[in-house]
Amino acid sequence: MTSIASIPRKLPLLLVTEDVLLPGSSIRVSVTSSANINMVKSRLLSKSSLSSSIIGVLPKEPGQFESDDIGAMHNIGTAALVVQVTGTNWPRPSFTLLVTGLCRFRLDKLVMEVPYPVGVVTQLDKLSIDDEDDDENPEFAALVENFRSESTKLLDMLDVSSPVVARLKKMLNSIPHTMLADLVASLTKASFTEKLEILDAIDLMERFKKALPLLVRQVKMLEVIRKGTSLESNPGRRMIMPFQNIADGPKTSKRSDDEMDGNSDTNDLLELQKKLKEAKLPQHARKIVIKDLQRLKRMGPFSPEHGVIRSWLELIADLPWAKASQETLDIHKARKDLDADHYAMDKLKRRVLEYLAVRQLKNTLRGPILCFVGPPGVGKTSVGRSIANTLGREFYRISLGGICNQSDIRGHRRTYIGSMPGRIIQGLKVVGVNNPVFLLDEIDKMGSGIHGDPASALLEVLDPEQNCSFVDHYLNVPFDLSQVMFIATANTTKSIPAPLLDRMELIHVPGYTQEEKMEIAEIHLLPKQLREHGLDSSHMVLPQDSLKALTAQYTREAGVRTLERKLGALCRAVAVQVAEMKLKKTSDDPNIDSITDEAVNDMRGSDTLDGSVDVAPCAIPPQLPIILDEAALEDILGPPIYDSDDIWSRLGVPGVAVGLSVSLAGGNVMMVEASKMEGDGEIVLTGQLGNVMQESAHLALNWVRTASREYGLKLDGEMMSHTDIHIHFPAGSVGKDGPSAGVTIATALVSLFSGRPVASDVAMTGEITLRGIVLPVGGIKEKVLAAHRAGMRRVIIPKKCEKDLVDVPDSIKKDLFIIPVSHVDEVLQAAFEGGFHANVQLDQVRGAITSKL
Numbered sequence: 049m050t051s052i053a054s055i056p057r058k059l060p061l062l063l064v065t066e067d068v069l070l071p072g073s074s075i076r077v078s079v080t081s082s083a084n085i086n087m088v089k090s091r092l093l094s095k096s097s098l099s100s101s102i103i104g105v106l107p108k109e110p111g112q113f114e115s116d117d118i119g120a121m122h123n124i125g126t127a128a129l130v131v132q133v134t135g136t137n138w139p140r141p142s143f144t145l146l147v148t149g150l151c152r153f154r155l156d157k158l159v160m161e162v163p164y165p166v167g168v169v170t171q172l173d174k175l176s177i178d179d180e181d182d183d184e185n186p187e188f189a190a191l192v193e194n195f196r197s198e199s200t201k202l203l204d205m206l207d208v209s210s211p212v213v214a215r216l217k218k219m220l221n222s223i224p225h226t227m228l229a230d231l232v233a234s235l236t237k238a239s240f241t242e243k244l245e246i247l248d249a250i251d252l253m254e255r256f257k258k259a260l261p262l263l264v265r266q267v268k269m270l271e272v273i274r275k276g277t278s279l280e281s282n283p284g285r286r287m288i289m290p291f292q293n294i295a296d297g298p299k300t301s302k303r304s305d306d307e308m309d310g311n312s313d314t315n316d317l318l319e320l321q322k323k324l325k326e327a328k329l330p331q332h333a334r335k336i337v338i339k340d341l342q343r344l345k346r347m348g349p350f351s352p353e354h355g356v357i358r359s360w361l362e363l364i365a366d367l368p369w370a371k372a373s374q375e376t377l378d379i380h381k382a383r384k385d386l387d388a389d390h391y392a393m394d395k396l397k398r399r400v401l402e403y404l405a406v407r408q409l410k411n412t413l414r415g416p417i418l419c420f421v422g423p424p425g426v427g428k429t430s431v432g433r434s435i436a437n438t439l440g441r442e443f444y445r446i447s448l449g450g451i452c453n454q455s456d457i458r459g460h461r462r463t464y465i466g467s468m469p470g471r472i473i474q475g476l477k478v479v480g481v482n483n484p485v486f487l488l489d490e491i492d493k494m495g496s497g498i499h500g501d502p503a504s505a506l507l508e509v510l511d512p513e514q515n516c517s518f519v520d521h522y523l524n525v526p527f528d529l530s531q532v533m534f535i536a537t538a539n540t541t542k543s544i545p546a547p548l549l550d551r552m553e554l555i556h557v558p559g560y561t562q563e564e565k566m567e568i569a570e571i572h573l574l575p576k577q578l579r580e581h582g583l584d585s586s587h588m589v590l591p592q593d594s595l596k597a598l599t600a601q602y603t604r605e606a607g608v609r610t611l612e613r614k615l616g617a618l619c620r621a622v623a624v625q626v627a628e629m630k631l632k633k634t635s636d637d638p639n640i641d642s643i644t645d646e647a648v649n650d651m652r653g654s655d656t657l658d659g660s661v662d663v664a665p666c667a668i669p670p671q672l673p674i675i676l677d678e679a680a681l682e683d684i685l686g687p688p689i690y691d692s693d694d695i696w697s698r699l700g701v702p703g704v705a706v707g708l709s710v711s712l713a714g715g716n717v718m719m720v721e722a723s724k725m726e727g728d729g730e731i732v733l734t735g736q737l738g739n740v741m742q743e744s745a746h747l748a749l750n751w752v753r754t755a756s757r758e759y760g761l762k763l764d765g766e767m768m769s770h771t772d773i774h775i776h777f778p779a780g781s782v783g784k785d786g787p788s789a790g791v792t793i794a795t796a797l798v799s800l801f802s803g804r805p806v807a808s809d810v811a812m813t814g815e816i817t818l819r820g821i822v823l824p825v826g827g828i829k830e831k832v833l834a835a836h837r838a839g840m841r842r843v844i845i846p847k848k849c850e851k852d853l854v855d856v857p858d859s860i861k862k863d864l865f866i867i868p869v870s871h872v873d874e875v876l877q878a879a880f881e882g883g884f885h886a887n888v889q890l891d892q893v894r895g896a897i898t899s900k901l
């Protein structure tokens with residue numbers, strides 16, 4: 049049976065209420081309690097050695113099956129080999145184990161109780177069969193003899209076409225008596241207590257004495273049935289399957305509790321059948337479902353496939369095959385709703401309305417999938433939600449960030465343990481209608497692993513030609529997704545696979561200006577936060593100056609998510625004060641209707657509150673509304689995190705210039721610091737620069753070296769060979785790349801070698817060539833906004849990017865002096881106070897080059 053000589057001293061324990069496993073026999077155990085599930089997951093599903101498949105099966109009194117109560121454990125159990133694990137993880141974990149008993153053990157002590165019990169055990173039976181106990185005791189010998197002859201009778205009455213019976217029949221005389229009693233007892237129909245007594249009989253003689261009456265009873269019962277029902281004509285119906293422990297005999301002998309179980313199972317099945325009927329399945333699905341439902345009815349509840357087929361049928365019954373929300377598409381209402389929910393975002397709103405208008409006219413969903421691209425917190429997800437609201441459709445967000453398997457979209461095949469449907473089908477089950485708005489969030493963050501590319505599965509989902517018959521691997525029946533409206537969001541388009549990108553219409557949602565953020569905070573975020581904290585404007589006022597300080601000094605982001613969080617923190621602080629005031633009033637006058645004690649407790653995180661205790665004494669109770677001035681902000685949120693002055697303090701030193709960059713989080717100002725020291729002519733670049741940025745730094749240095757004579761810089765070959773140049777980009781832990789810092793590095797170097805500081809109110813962006821020509825770069829709107837946020841007055845941009853300024857709000861353009869340039873010389877003229885004059889002859893040559901561009 050097994051090649052091991054002894055069982056491990058420590059065994060993970062499986063608590064079984066359904067049956068008693070006797071050594072030599074096999075049973076199926078359904079695993080549903082949390083301790084047993086934990087044991088299966090951590091011992092059986094994750095390990096594969098033989099010793100990890102040996103577990104201790106401990107019988108547990110049937111009445112206590114709901115709990116994992118360790119106290120209810122029996123102290124004698126059966127060490128068992130787990131032969132098979134089947135089951136599913138979805139919709140809830142449920143496994144069935146096929147276990148074969150090896151030998152008895154005594155539980156000495158528990159060494160672990162959670163997440164599943166592990167005990168130190170003493171083996172009670174031998175595993176080897178060669179050293180038989182001698183049968184010198186005549187009484188014992190007679191008992192065994194009697195037992196063998198009754199066993200022969202029993203086997204004679206069983207169906208020999210069963211391989212198990214045939215094998216036992218052949219082996220009966222050679223089965224050692226140490227195993228005989230257990231083996232034959234497991235064939236008989238006996239109660240839990242009767243079998244437990246056999247398990248507890250450690251002494252062999254006692255074991256035979258306990259097993260013999262059960263055997264005799266079984267033989268007699270079969271004889272009666274045989275006579276009464278002329279079973280000779282149909283012997284096959286009396287089949288007993290020893291290793292499956294279905295020692296039921298003919299159907300007529302079924303116990304009444306079994307029948308009850310059967311009935312409840314039948315009721316469940318009837319209910320499932322009814323649900324399936326109501327689900328109005330399409331013809332192609334109905335055929336498959338009927339077939340599987342028939343199979344399920346024929347199957348016993350312990351069959352390994354039972355749980356799998358049942359979960360699948362339940363999913364089919366829950367899916368919205370024919371259920372849809374009533375759509376209410378009214379362009380005027382849509383415009384109103386979008387305006388009411390979101391400030392600014394004009395371009396996005398316009399495109400969304402166009403999209404909806406075309407849908408209304410054509411009455412179809414075919415067309416590009418809208419993809420909102422922009423930094424975090426600019427409202428991409430919430431616009432998706434507004435679209436669903438205005439259309440009267442259900443909204444469901446599918447987060448794609450980090451998924452890297454095709455099965456996340458398309459599901460696992462049903463043959464896998466723990467298989468489940470993909471996120472699309474799961475979403476449909478949750479919303480319960482077949483025409484929701486699905487927001488595919490963070491489509492740019494999908495990875496690609498060894499188990500297939502999720503992007504290719506998504507292609508099928510988004511393709512109107514194919515998605516009317518989308519096949520999820522788990523469902524394995526086509527589902528029509530053509531009524532689902534998909535909207536995607538992304539922070540960048542760089543990491544979206546080209547075929548997916550091709551299928552989507554990109555709508556860029558840029559970051560907000562300081563003023564826009566303040567408007568959004570005032571109109572949307574603050575009222576929302578007040579509402580969520582049970583407050584209103586009669587409790588709290590945030591003056592304009594405080595709001596300005598909050599946006600400028602406590603947040604630095606393209607969107608408004610941190611701003612919303614900070615407003616939430618202010619509301620929480622005010623809520624505590626208001627609650628305490630009300631509580632104080634209540635304790636003074638119990639008739640005053642007040643906020644509940646629990647609410648105050650919640651806000652303070654305190655466990656108890658019994659009237660007089662715990663209320664922090666308010667020296668002077670604040671007057672309502674509480675006005676949050678800048679000092680109050682500092683009290684609640686701590687000192688300002690961003691000081692717009694810090695950038696100024698580092699300027700005004702030769703070798704420092706301010707550049708502009710864009711990241712996923714929006715635009716940023718970026719300092720470039722250059723310094724020189726004695727050395728061997730090396731150039732050192734620090735600040736986690738990518739390859740393109742490093743090349744750009746070398747290029748800028750070479751341009752400065754070439755142009756040094758014309759600008760009168762002390763930078764000849766002799767000097768360079770004794771000088772090291774260090775260029776640093778602060779915020780060294782943040783990776784940076786791209787060519788757009790070219791002009792900033794060149795300016796910082798010219799400033800370093802000329803000893804003249806760059807004007808402190810100038811920020812710049814642009815790529816340069818070896819000849820000093822300034823090339824266009826991306827992200828102009830974000831960069832200009834970042835410069836404005838940082839308090840810069842002048843922004844140098846490549847001339848070819850002038851057209852991108854249309855996206856910059858007029859209020860910002862009015863505040864800034866934007867200088868378009870085509871050559872580094874123009875950059876230098878603008879960047880240094882009073883300009884930076886080159887030699888006239890070279891100026892003319894350069895003028896000729898740039899005019900040709």
Ligand SMILES: Nc1ncnc2c1ncn2[C@@H]1O[C@H](COP(=O)(O)OP(=O)(O)OP(=O)(O)O)[C@@H](O)[C@H]1O
Nearest residue numbers: 389390391423424425426427428429430568572608
């Ligand atoms: N223009 C706006 N008007 C009103 N509220 C806004 C606006 N922009 C953003 N918000 C609010 O900011 C919060 C964050 O927005 P949301 O979660 O939609 O951002 P997102 O762009 O989807 O971010 P992510 O890329 O991180 O998913 C929401 O509460 C949203 O209502």
